[in-house]
Structure formats: structure tokens, C-alpha cells
Amino acid sequence: MYKGLLHTHTLVVTLFLIHYIVKTVLLVGNKNEKLANYSKKTKVPEMIISFLFLLTGIGMLAMGAGTNTLFFVKIALVVASIPLAVVGFKKSNKVLAVLSVVFLFGAYGLAEVSKKQKSEVKVDTSNMAASNLEKGKLIYQSNCTNCHGASGNAMLAGAKDLTISTLSPDEAKDVIKNGRGSMQAYPTLSDDELSGLVEYIAVLKK
Ligand code: HEC
Structure with missing residues (x-):
């Protein structure tokens, strides 16, 4: 469900960007008649695309x-680009129109960057006198609950339900260390910490 939504969103955003680039190029190139014509023809599709973008x-x-945080910067950029685009095209102001496209592109770029982001582990257990399981629990609670929830079954942002995961310990370690799909990688975790996380996930299954 989430993945379908994500793919639709990416497609809609790409169409939206292409559409605005065409409009901006026409505006900047002083092709006012063409722009008016294009805007008229694309009025309804533009409404549908904008609506789907939001939805x-x-x-x-x-x-x-x-x-x-990147996510919120992205939203701020998109929100800021809307009034710029509206005023820019209404008043044929090239600077504002170009700026709105730059903002949109920035947001698009940030989305790509955050996908490839490698996560820093938010707790350092390397000097702790604790068992692997205790370390795993600490790391889990400070890094993984955003998406998997405290009980492992929250399934936020398209996350898998860990309480019904059928992965072997090695497969689970591989997903955690290297990331998969929209789950980021945690390459700095030690073998002990990875084992601890897998042990803690086993606890959540009970
Ligand atoms: C940004 C959200 C997010 C965070 C934070 C996150 N995960 Fe995930 N996790 C996911 C998503 C999404 C998937 C499904 C990946 C896919 O296959 O597309 C997943 C899948 C997994 C799987 C594989 C489950 C299976 O049965 O296939 C494991 C194991 C896992 N996560 C453990 C962790 C651990 C441990 C942490 C913390 C160190 C963590 N995750 C942090 C989103 C997240």
C-alpha cells in the first residue's frame, strides 16, 4: 500500500516538474502566446496532477x-514554491517562476538524497557492560521505533511487521546493516549490536 502510494507520488511529482519546466521555459523565452495556449490546454490535467500531488x-x-528533518525541509520547499509559482505566472514574473522551479527541484533532490542516506546509530553501546540483547534493545528503542514501533508491528512508512518476520538471523542482519527498499542502512553497527537487535526482534515476536 505504502509502496504503491510512493510510486504514484513519484510519478505525479515528475509530471508536475516537467509541466512547470515547460511553462517556465516558455515564460523566460517570451513565448507568451504559446504559454497562454499551453496553460489553457493543460488546465484540467494540471488540476488533477496538483490534487494527486497533495493527496x-x-x-x-x-x-x-x-x-x-530532510523530509520537513522538503515539504517547506514545496509549500514555498506554490505562491511563487502562482504569482510568478500570473504576473509573468520570470524571476519568481524560475525560483519556484528551483525550489521544486531542490525538494526533489532532497527526496533522492534522503533515500540514499545512511543512518547514524543514535546510541553508542561500544563501551557498555551489557549483554547483546540489552544493547539491541537500547539501539532498537532509539533508532527503529519511528517506523517499526515499540512493539515491532507499527508498520509506519511501509515498514515490515517485525513480529511476523520470517527472515533468518543472518538475513535480518543483512537488511539492518545494508538497508532495503525505503529502510535506510545502519552500516556502523557492530556484529554484537546486530546480534543483539536480532535477539531483541525475537523477543518482540513473543
Ligand atoms: C525509516 C523507517 C525505518 C526505520 C527507522 C527502520 N526500518 Fe526496518 N524496515 C523499514 C521498511 C520500509 C522495511 C521493508 C523494506 C523492504 O523490503 O522494502 C523494513 C524492514 C526491516 C526488516 C526486514 C523484515 C522482513 O521480514 O523482511 C528488519 C529485520 C528491520 N527492518 C529491522 C530494523 C531495525 C533493527 C531497525 C533499527 C536499527 C530498523 N529496521 C529501522 C523501515 C524502517
């Missing part, structure tokens, strides 16, 4: 997408 974005947010 899929809100849907993803409702399913727990907003788990990092």
Missing part, C-alpha cells in the same frame, strides 16, 4: 513518512 503526499505523511 499522495498527505497519504504518505499519514502512514508515517515524516521521520527525518
Whole structure:
């Protein structure tokens, strides 16, 4: 469900960007007649695309997408680009129109960057005199609950339900260390910490 939403959102955002680039190029190139013609022809599709843009974005947010700061910067950029675009095209102001496209592109770029982001582990257990399980629990509670929830079955932002995971310990360690799909990688975790996390996930299954 979340993945379908994400793919639809990406498609809609791409169409939206292409559409605004065409409009901006026409505006900057003083092709006013062409721009008026293009805007008229694309009025209804533009409304549909803008609506889907919002709808899929809100849907993803409702399913727990907003788990990092980059995400909020992205939303701020998109929100800021809307009045710029509206005023820019209404008043044929090239600077504002170009700026709105730059903002949109910035947001798009940030989304790509955050996908490839490697996560820093928010707790350092390397000097703790604790068992692997205790370390795993600490790391889990400070890094994984955003998406998997305290009980492992929250399934936010498209996360898998860990309480019914059928992965072997080695497979689970691989997913945690290297990331998979929209789950980021935790490459700095030690073998002990990874074992601890897998042990803690086993506890959550009970
Ligand atoms: C940003 C949200 C997010 C965070 C934070 C996160 N996960 Fe995930 N996790 C996911 C998603 C999404 C998937 C499904 C990946 C896929 O296959 O597309 C997943 C899958 C997994 C799986 C595989 C489950 C299976 O049965 O396939 C394991 C194990 C796992 N996560 C453990 C962890 C651990 C441990 C942490 C903390 C160190 C963590 N995750 C943090 C989103 C997250």
C-alpha cells in the first residue's frame, strides 16, 4: 500500500516538474502566446496532477513518512514554491517562476538524497557492560521505533511487521546493516549490536 502510494507520488511529482519546466521555459523565452495556449490546454490535467500531488503526499505523511528533518525541509520547499509559482505566472514574473522551479527541484533532490542516506546509530553501546540483547534493545528503542514501533508491528512508512518476520538471523542482519527498499542502512553497527537487535526482534515476536 505504502509502496504503491510512493510510486504514484513519484510519478505525479515528475509530471508536475516537467509541466512547470515547460511553462517556465516558455515564460523566460517570451513565448507568451504559446504559454497562454499551453496553460489553457493543460488546465484540467494540471488540476488533477496538483490534487494527486497533495493527496499522495498527505497519504504518505499519514502512514508515517515524516521521520527525518530532510523530509520537513522538503515539504517547506514545496509549500514555498506554490505562491511563487502562482504569482510568478500570473504576473509573468520570470524571476519568481524560475525560483519556484528551483525550489521544486531542490525538494526533489532532497527526496533522492534522503533515500540514499545512511543512518547514524543514535546510541553508542561500544563501551557498555551489557549483554547483546540489552544493547539491541537500547539501539532498537532509539533508532527503529519511528517506523517499526515499540512493539515491532507499527508498520509506519511501509515498514515490515517485525513480529511476523520470517527472515533468518543472518538475513535480518543483512537488511539492518545494508538497508532495503525505503529502510535506510545502519552500516556502523557492530556484529554484537546486530546480534543483539536480532535477539531483541525475537523477543518482540513473543
Ligand atoms: C525509516 C523507517 C525505518 C526505520 C527507522 C527502520 N526500518 Fe526496518 N524496515 C523499514 C521498511 C520500509 C522495511 C521493508 C523494506 C523492504 O523490503 O522494502 C523494513 C524492514 C526491516 C526488516 C526486514 C523484515 C522482513 O521480514 O523482511 C528488519 C529485520 C528491520 N527492518 C529491522 C530494523 C531495525 C533493527 C531497525 C533499527 C536499527 C530498523 N529496521 C529501522 C523501515 C524502517
